[in-house]
Amino acid sequence: MRTADWTESVSVLDRVTAVFDAFGEHDEGLGVSELARRANLPKSTVSRIAADLVAQRFLDRDGDRLFLGVRLFELAQSVEQPRRLRHFALPVMTELRDATGQTVNLAVLDGADVVFVAIVHGEPTCTPLARIGGRLPAHATALGKAILAFAPEDVVGRIIQGRPDVHTRHSVSEPSAFLRELVDIRRLGVATEKEESVNGRACAASAILGQGGAPIAAISATGSVSNVVPDRIAPAVHAAAITLSRRIAAAGQH
Template sequence: MRTASWTDSVSVLDRVTAVFDAFGEDDEGLGVSELARRANLPKSTVSRIAADLVAQRFLDRDGELLYLGVRLFELGQTVPEPRRLRRLALPVMRELRDVTAQTVQLAVLDGAHLVVVAVLRVPSAVETSTRVGGRDPAHATALGKSILAFSPPETVTRFASGGLTRQTPHTIGEPAALLRELADVRRRGVATEHEECTVGVAAAAGALLVAGEAPSAAIGVTGPVDVLFPDRVAPAVRAAAVTLSRLLAADRAR
């Protein structure tokens, strides 16, 4: 817990970090007052920091609400407008959360890593390391595997040849094994994960597929291995991915 004495002694960088950390539990926009409360900083300080971060595109402003900004998630050609993607996704994420009673994630591919851009939790969810801005090796996550499964073959070959680091004893470490797994994901339409990224955590995810485009984002659910059974939630995850893919395609068409 950050105390009053902490606010008097920390550097500017610490204060900026505190502002970013305030978004970890809420991806639907925060006002300056709420940001100040969560960061345990004076409202005037947060207001000044937020203005500078908006100017540099590290935060986005929509009326009185502030969002994690586009610049934090600029990933080349992956997702040109992360905030728009998050807004399109939120209703679908809420429905998936309510149906599965599990934490829902939205993530984009950044090179060999998956970056989480939105998280919706259930009140009763067991806390995990899932957070907005979190990065994990794509081959160790259901989200990443769901995207890689539908990526161009040359992309997958290049990815696999770059070396597959092991996050846990269950992480896929051999390129041939990864290719077999991706083929299975293409067949089922959903990728699953069982303690491959974090011990004790399971997940299921589906890529967002738009005709004529390589996939760059995915939606999925995650939770404790003794609570979340990927095969059981796979139909709901698949339906959510299809729905969000259609919304994204329609938005692009406009």
């Protein structure tokens, strides 16, 4: 139970959390007075917080009633999708790691970057390419290129128009060369790269496709250039992506 002393000492974040916590599962909207009573906060404080949250779409207002906003559901969905994806992917990633001996990564496209959502470590002497939640530029990674090869033209166009910087001296940033590479990747089903994103690293990646062939994510096997020949591990990576795409489709997740 939040007490009067609590209301005098808490941070702004605590107060916002108290407002969110005040909503029950079956509430059909709350007025400011009821929201303030449940949150144990002054009505004037709740009124100010609610106005800011409505402006940011974290709350919706209908007359004098407030509801949890659509942006909260959008954020929850963005968290739920990687969780479901990891659930399906981890067994396949482990099999790919065992088959290649290399670290296996799962990543999704976010803007001009790939974001790593799961990693199964392989070659112990090789420094990890990234951490979960880490980012690398999509144009300089096999993971990113595998996704972009199946992405809508406007998505690819935005990245090209952004004139991506050369990440290493091996990166491909010239637009026409990049587009030609995407055509080849789409035909072969596999993207490869050698020291384009990180010096000393080589990688093969393949897109995980959903309904209508839309890319959901990409899976890769990566290791040191002394141990990995991308073309040799490409068939195993492509097979893993096909398996994962089928499992996700069979579960009706996308």
